[in-house]
Amino acid sequence: MPLEQMRYYDAQSIAHYYRFRPWRAIWRAVVVLWLFIGLILGLKVDSWLNRSETQKYKRAYQLREILTRLGPTFIKVGQALSTRPDLVRKDFLDELVKLQDQLPPFPTPLAFNIIEQELDHSIDEIFSRITPQPIAAASLGQVYQAQLHTGEEVAVKVQRPHLLPILTLDLYLMRLAAAWLAPWLPLNLGHDLTMIVDEFGTKLFEEIDYLNEGRNAEKFAANFQNDPTVKVPSIYWRYSSQHVLTLEWIHGLKLTDLQKIRESNLEQDTLIEIGVTAGLRQLLEFGFFHADPHPGNLFATSDQRMAYIDFGMMDQLPQESKETLVDSVVHLINKDYQELAKDFVKLGFLTPNTDIRPIIPALETILGNALGESVRDFNFKTITDQFSALMYDYPFRLPAKFALIIRSVVTQEGLALSLNPDFKIIDVAYPYVARRLLTGESAALRRRLIEVLFKDGKFQWDRLENLIAIARSDTAFDLLPTAQLGLQYLLSDEGAPLRRQILLALVEDDRLHTEEVQRLWNLIKDDVKPVRLFSAAIGALTEFSAERAASLLPSVSGFMSFSGQKET
Numbered sequence: 001m002p003l004e005q006m007r008y009y010d011a012q013s014i015a016h017y018y019r020f021r022p023w024r025a026i027w028r029a030v031v032v033l034w035l036f037i038g039l040i041l042g043l044k045v046d047s048w049l050n051r052s053e054t055q056k057y058k059r060a061y062q063l064r065e066i067l068t069r070l071g072p073t074f075i076k077v078g079q080a081l082s083t084r085p086d087l088v089r090k091d092f093l094d095e096l097v098k099l100q101d102q103l104p105p106f107p108t109p110l111a112f113n114i115i116e117q118e119l120d121h122s123i124d125e126i127f128s129r130i131t132p133q134p135i136a137a138a139s140l141g142q143v144y145q146a147q148l149h150t151g152e153e154v155a156v157k158v159q160r161p162h163l164l165p166i167l168t169l170d171l172y173l174m175r176l177a178a179a180w181l182a183p184w185l186p187l188n189l190g191h192d193l194t195m196i197v198d199e200f201g202t203k204l205f206e207e208i209d210y211l212n213e214g215r216n217a218e219k220f221a222a223n224f225q226n227d228p229t230v231k232v233p234s235i236y237w238r239y240s241s242q243h244v245l246t247l248e249w250i251h252g253l254k255l256t257d258l259q260k261i262r263e264s265n266l267e268q269d270t271l272i273e274i275g276v277t278a279g280l281r282q283l284l285e286f287g288f289f290h291a292d293p294h295p296g297n298l299f300a301t302s303d304q305r306m307a308y309i310d311f312g313m314m315d316q317l318p319q320e321s322k323e324t325l326v327d328s329v330v331h332l333i334n335k336d337y338q339e340l341a342k343d344f345v346k347l348g349f350l351t352p353n354t355d356i357r358p359i360i361p362a363l364e365t366i367l368g369n370a371l372g373e374s375v376r377d378f379n380f381k382t383i384t385d386q387f388s389a390l391m392y393d394y395p396f397r398l399p400a401k402f403a404l405i406i407r408s409v410v411t412q413e414g415l416a417l418s419l420n421p422d423f424k425i426i427d428v429a430y431p432y433v434a435r436r437l438l439t440g441e442s443a444a445l446r447r448r449l450i451e452v453l454f455k456d457g458k459f460q461w462d463r464l465e466n467l468i469a470i471a472r473s474d475t476a477f478d479l480l481p482t483a484q485l486g487l488q489y490l491l492s493d494e495g496a497p498l499r500r501q502i503l504l505a506l507v508e509d510d511r512l513h514t515e516e517v518q519r520l521w522n523l524i525k526d527d528v529k530p531v532r533l534f535s536a537a538i539g540a541l542t543e544f545s546a547e548r549a550a551s552l553l554p555s556v557s558g559f560m561s562f563s564g565q566k567e568t
Contacts, residue, residue, distance in 0.1 A: 073170035207312030252299030287317035
């Protein structure tokens with residue numbers, strides 16, 4: 001198949017194409033090796049002459065120049081590394097960050113020619129005005145600011161010409177290198193290395209199809225349509241094609257521009273919470289997530305919203321994986337490392353025939369240290385550092401799909417830390433998970449709440465207190481609707497086993513647990529006023545028959561009397 005006709009990544013077709021053109025692959029490999037050998041030799045000479053400190057910025061600049069010179073594929077690799085402070089030293093990191101939107105553009109006349117060919121109209125017929133130079137240039141395209149004749153302000157994204165020959169050749173060489181390196185890596189570090197390259201290739205091909213990006217943007221917008229904190233630009237399909245994308249212009253500030261964010265009186269911690277919560281919703285609710293949330297793709301708007309502007313690299317989690325991720329969070333909260341090890345098997349980090357018994361103590365050591373005495377001590381950078389070491393000793397592997405998820409999560413944390421160095425992602429993530437479990441809008445989540453609250457058949461009062469306390473740390477969390485949902489569930493046929501378990505919990509160990517009930521009441525009494533409580537109870541009972549509701553009203557009134565006595 002000719003490269004020009006290739007719409008989707010196909011490793012076998014690419015390999016077949018270059019197998020009959022070995023001179024291209026050999027010459028490209030020589031160029032890549034020559035450039036990187038020069039950098040490595042420079043670093044060695046600096047070390048021998050004890051000048052590493054004085055030359056570090058020069059070498060970092062040299063690395064960025066090499067990646068830029070090698071083109072789009074290597075720039076994308078550099079962008080991925082720019083979000084990994086755990087893998088890349090700071091001087092190199094500062095230069096790699098510039099790969100996100102500080103790249104040399106291609107000539108504007110060529111860009112305008114692409115627009116006119118793709119849209120079959122002249123520039124003047126399409127736009128009332130357009131900037132004479134791009135306002136941003138990235139690895140795969142560049143962006144112009146323009147205005148339609150109907151008055152809308154738009155961003156016009158134009159793809160770099162002749163991308164396919166460059167991308168396919170580099171991916172072919174990377175895949176060969178991955179296959180060659182895999183047997184030399186310890187244990188399973190090399191497992192699925194070619195699959196990770198294939199996943200990268202698949203995403204690159206999706207990213208250069210701007211029609212696919214437009215569809216992704218609309219799907220993402222539909223997921224967040226009821227969330228006023230997230231902004232997604234509208235797509236102008238009439239002025240878009242496979243290589244040109246016209247979308248609503250977003251007025252905003254880069255998250256890395258701390259001075260302007262402060263000058264605009266934007267709340268940095270609020271922006272962090274919006275970004276992390278949106279990331280968690282993508283993974284745990286929708287399963288459709290932004291796999292490239294680097295600072296060049298995220299903006300803070302003047303009305304305190306988070307705007308996403310690039311939807312080329314997205315991925316979809318299957319329902320089973322999404323539910324297993326929720327399970328793993330629950331098991332992490334409970335410090336249930338045996339079940340957590342089983343989750344790793346389900347997610348593909350361990351093979352089904354792996355003996356997990358020796359792995360459980362290692363997980364307990366690593367995650368116990370990462371969590372410290374409090375769940376709020378949790379830090380993803382610490383986890384990735386320690387798991388990297390764990391992969392040398394145990395048969396862990398990195399499923400290709402989860403390479404994107406890990407990149408996305410670590411990038412979110414990196415962005416948050418740039419806004420607030422003292423930020424801990426769990427301060428937002430744990431309350432979010434607590435709210436999700438307590439509201440239990442699906443049967444699967446309600447079952448997971450039961451898992452949290454019961455261990456070895458015994459009710460864990462401290463866990464319920466902890467969940468409520470952490471969920472209430474979010475001032476927007478209202479306990480009453482949650483209580484209403486809980487009461488509806490308890491009165492349903494599905495809730496019958498839980499009703500029995502709660503009754504047993506109240507009198508377990510041959511004593512009435514009035515002290516625990518009193519502690520819970522003290523925790524929630526400020527939110528639970530008699531009138532609101534009565535309304536919530538009636539709301540929960542509306543799904544049942546009038547006779548059944550009437551039979552339950554005396555007990556509700558009795559509880560209200562009891563609560564009133566406690567208050568006095």
